[in-house]
Amino acid sequence: MxxxxxxxxxxxxxxxxxxxxxxxxxxxxxxxxxxxxxxxxxxxxxxxxxxxxxxxxxxxxxxxxxxxxxxxxxxxxxxxxxxAAPLPPEPDGMPWRDYLALWTRTQRDLLLDRPWLLSIDTLIPPMGPRRLLWLDRALAALAGTGLDDGEKINVATALVGYALTDAALVQSVTGGDPRMEEAGISGAADYGEVLTGLLDPETYPSLSAAMRSGVMEGAVGWVGDDDFRFGLDLLLDGVEALIGRRALRDRSDGE
Structure with a gap:
């Protein structure tokens, strides 16, 4: 033993x-x-x-x-x-994609409601009872997808990382980050203007052209739900593709 x-x-x-x-x-x-x-x-x-x-x-x-x-x-x-974390939502028979979208959004919203959590090193592996309960529910939602346990944990880790990154970016703009204030940046449009003045078109031809096109003017301070959902869908599309590949592999192995 x-x-x-x-x-x-x-x-x-x-x-x-x-x-x-x-x-x-x-x-x-x-x-x-x-x-x-x-x-x-x-x-x-x-x-x-x-x-x-x-x-x-x-x-x-x-x-x-x-x-x-x-x-x-x-x-x-x-x-x-x-x-500080609330109890995680329960899967309750939700499709895995719907549940993980809710799971990720709830964590992002918690970080926006309690931005002080962003100052604590939350990127270490979870070891407390509440955070491990969140991980357990994510794994439960992925049951039956064909992913192995390691892949399920990697999916949960990627989604947590996205929630942290998005919340940190939103907080830096809306929370009065002194570095952003000093640069006169209070939203995506301001950020685009600063970059337009900084970027040398010869060194950064693609990025400079994108900034000069006004691509950042349509974003609303990086806090719009459409921006969050766009990134989340990219991740979940990747998970869905992985599940599809595992299903093809399993069918091939069974023939």
Whole structure:
């Protein structure tokens, strides 16, 4: 039998695997209360307002008392990133494509509603209970498609990456990114104008011609749903093509 790998303390707490001491007074707090307070601060003030001291003040304890539950601010952010996500939508017999479109859009919208999540390293493999529930539902939606488990996980990873990238781009324009403000960019049209002035037609002939044609003027600040759906459809079309290739392979193998 393989020896069980010990969990880092923060993961043990997230999964409820940390042993509970029966000695001493009953703790005044629990991890859920602390994380809820930290999320409230982040929603109101952004991550800049989240510190161990501010969270401790919100729940009414000394800062040192938090360290009975959270070892560091980094661990605090790890748990916040997992806990801030809602429960995933259930497939409930939806066609896989419809479900994954909803699944991806819901994650993108969460990131727009809580942009502070974009500042946390959410590109690490999911290990918390809530994020892994999202992954589980994506795999369930792809059951019966002929994809193997590795391909299903790669599909989910690609869709999460798209949700993150789209949300980050929208937030950089609409959220007052100082770099964009300094460049005078408040939308796609402004971006196109800046590039038109920067690009040398000899070095960037195709891109320069596209910018000078006014291609960016029709986009509405990269926040229009049509733009999001266009990219999502490209990804889902690729998944559909992959499923089709797997079906052809399986039929060929069966002959």
């Amino acid at each position: 393989a020896q069980e790998r010990p969990l880092p303390s923060v993961l043990g707490r997230m999964w409820g695997h940390e042993p509970v001491s029966r000695r001493g007074p009953r703790p005044r707090l629990d991890l859920a209360t602390i994380i809820a307070a930290a999320i409230e601060i982040a929603d109101a003030e952004g991550l800049a307002g989240v510190s161990m001291a501010n969270v401790a003040a919100r729940v009414g304890v000394a800062t040192t008392a938090l360290y009975r539950y959270i070892d560091s601010k980094e661990d605090l952010l790890t748990v916040m990133a997992d806990s």
